[in-house]
Amino acid sequence: MRVIARSDDLINQAVLSSTPLDTIRALDDISDTICQAYDTAEFCRNVHSCPEWQEAATQACIVLGAQVEKLNTNESLYGALVRALDCHEQTAAHSAPASEYEQRPGLLTAEALRVGRSLRHDMEKAGIHLPHDKRSRLTELVGQERCLGMAIGQNLTDVSKLGHVDLDINGEGGVLLQSRMNSLAPSRSGRRVSLGSHALSGLLQWEHSAKNRQKAYVAGYCSPRENLALLEQLLGARQEMAALVGARSYAHHNLRDATLAGSPEAVHSFLLDLAAAIQPKVEEEVELLRRYKAKHLGKAVADVQLDAWDRLYYMAMAKAEEYPLDQLEVAAYFHLQHCIDGFGQLLKTLMGVSLTKVPLAPGEAWADNIQKLTLVHEDEGPLGTIYLDLQPRRGKVAGASHFTLRCGRRLVDGSYQAPIVAVVCSFAVSSGGLLSPDQAQTLFHEFGHALHSLLSRTHFQHHSGTRGPMDLMEVPSHVTEHFARSPHSLRAFMHHHISGRPMPAPLVQRLRASQRLFEAINLQQQVVDALIDQRLHGPRSMGGASSSDIVSEVMQEHSVFPFVPGTFPQARFHHLVGYGATYYSYLYAQALSSAIWQQHFANGQINRSSGDHIRRTMLQCGSAREPAHYVHGMLGDSHLVPVNGGFKPEISSLLKDLGLE
Ligand SMILES: [Zn+2]
Structure with a gap:
């Protein structure tokens, strides 16, 4: 394959480069060559309309993935990178600071230095600096992690593994269910509905009969059963990977050096702040749901509690009545x-x-x-x-x-x-x-x-x-x-x-x-998911709490909807695989984007000067700046709170968006 041959040529160039900047340029050339081919293959694998193309693209991904692994464990390349960074450090210690893109002999530009450090971080994540036995164990674990992640994902697309429910269609829910027949048709055969994610959320939202909703909830969140063991193995492999590189937990390993948060402690602190701040609004919204449930059942509000399978159903009912909208x-x-x-x-x-x-x-x-x-x-x-x-x-x-x-x-x-x-x-x-x-x-x-x-x-x-x-x-x-x-x-x-x-x-x-309406309840759900992701990837003792114990504990502590004993919702939470301790990123993004919106665009300031500011500070620089500098560029100085060497975003703008000030 031409790409492999070219990247092999470039490895020699990188190793033989005479200046630190040339080394980083050659490494970036290698990365560009591989990424252009890999990204295109990954794209074809996912979207090409022709199965033969998809199959060929899958094969290309395997070959290119092996090449990436080979590069990340290439000792000459790592040696050249470390020499370039050391040479820069020594020269920098004896010279005045350079501006962003100023080029001086022996020195890296600010962006090149960050590229070099980030590449070194990636290679060390693959264990290149470790003794041989530890490195080969790490390589083995990385392979296991990939296979387990793929198996979990496959179970989530296999309808036969996602559970089913036999509905009582003669009861009070029957009429509504008939009217939604078209949406459920692909999953439905007689009274039986297969619980793909679309069918499950449809049932929880539309089905009048609480008994049917309960059956669907329990069956849905007790599947895929196979994922429970696979997830435990995945978490175990990740924990061992972290231990091999000397990190306290996988969350510590994954957040160190390359994120705004910098450590799980910053993330925890942010999530707990947010959970506490939105609680009054969550309670207000829960009260509204209880009123709807009481009215629906003809009971007094005081006699009504919300079950886990009531959430989507009464939210849909309340929305339709509070703010009727003609969807068309x-x-x-x-x-x-x-x-x-x-x-x-x-x-x-x-x-x-x-x-x-x-x-x-x-x-x-x-x-x-x-x-x-x-x-x-x-x-x-x-x-x-x-x-x-x-x-x-x-x-x-x-x-x-x-x-x-x-x-x-x-x-x-x-x-x-x-x-x-x-x-x-x-x-x-x-x-x-x-x-x-x-x-x-x-x-x-x-x-x-x-x-x-x-x-x-x-x-x-x-x-x-x-x-x-x-x-x-x-x-x-x-x-x-x-x-x-x-x-x-x-x-x-x-x-x-x-x-x-x-x-x-x-x-x-x-x-x-x-x-x-119900923004606070939905936000609380995201906080709970992010906490589950943190706790599952946090420090865990051998033979300690199972993933189900942890999920139950987090939900009991932080969710207004009760944990249903015997269920294991984590088996359907696919982001645990892809995000591994970084699912909180969506909440960080909400906090920062609310601040950007309010500072630059709210009150109708949708104009060229706010647009050019955002282009310059948020888009043009990609991720070439240190995370905290990036945020300072967009928002000024007061939007980050230092925690444990990293940062959490300030949440006041997000609360203002929610009507909580
Ligand atoms: Zn996105």
Whole structure:
């Protein structure tokens, strides 16, 4: 394979480089060569419409994955990297500080230094600095971790493992269930419903009969049973990996050096602050749910308690009655193409950047209905390319994602390698191209990731766009989500798909009020999930509490909805695999994006000066700055609280968004 041969050539260049900066450049070249091939293969594996392409891409991923492992354990490469960093340290000790991109003999630029340190961190994570026996055990554990993670994921897509429930359809729930037949049809056979995630949440939301909801909840959260043992093995492997590199726990290992939080202690402190601050609002919302349940059952509020299977059902009932919305009337303002055009207008207003549609070359598209757009700045010209693949298709990855196909970086001749990305969603076409407001927010979220990659102008690809610390990577996408729900932005950028008129102000207000109802309960659920992720990956003694003990303890302590004995919801919590102690990142991003929104865009400040500020401080620098400097650049000095050598974000803006000040 050409990529492997080229990366082998580049290894020699890196080892023989004469200056520290040349070494880092050669390492970044290797990384760019492998990543362009690996990212494209990963993309094809997930979205290509042709099974043969998907299969070939899977094989390519395996070969390239092995090459990455080989690079991370290449001792000559590691030696060259350590020499480059040492040479820089010695020279820097005897010279005046250099500015950001100033080049001096023997010294690295600030960005190159961060790239070098981050590469060293990655190689040491793979155990390159350890004695041989420990290193080979670590390699073994990394392999085990990957296989266990894949097995857990596969069980979650295998309907036969997700449990089923035999419903009583003659009782009070029967009528409602009949009316939802179409949605459940693929999962339903007679009285039996297979509990895929869509069917399970559908039943918990729509089914009138509490007995049926209870049956569905218990069966759903007692599956996939196999995942319980696999998860324990995964956590055990991670704990041993951490011990081998001298960390107290996997959470300590994973957060050290490369995140804003820096340590699980900062994360815990943040989560507990947030849990306490939202509690009054959570109780208010729970009271409303109890009133609905009491009314529904014809009982006094004092005689009613909420069960775990009541949450989605009474939330849906209360929303429909408190803020009745005609879903079709609302969706008419969220036509898919109008959302894309609205995002284009937003970019023009904020940054003088246009989204321009360009024709696809023959053979360029991997499926039907692919759009290709370029981002063109009014003075700077083309900045990057974005492909949109937004409709569902058999064999395509579920959910919404952003894929980087080529990272930006400065080339030797001084030109810039323009980034290429793809946004992939599966919005059902049966709705005539009309999205729900939630789907529009999802689209804007993925556009935020795409912008982060496309507008990034780092010198090295290693820190381009979204390739940054997990707990900062979600910040730009959470900021762009605000534009898809703020009343001012909705009226300015979203228009009726037939009349072209903006959404009437009363409708915008009702929609916003409906979205805000139960925000605190939903946020509490995220806090609970993040705490479970932290505790499962935190220090654990051999033969100590099981994952179910920990989940039950966290829920009893922090959730208003009781833990149901015998269930094990962690078996369905797939983010435990991919995030491993960093699931809190979504909450960090919410706190920081609320602060950015309020400081730069609230009160209608959607203009060029706020847009240019955000482009410069949030998007252009990718993740080339130290995490705390990055936040200071966007928000000034007062938004981070130091904890244990790392940071937690201040939560006052998030509380203000929730109406809690
Ligand atoms: Zn995201």
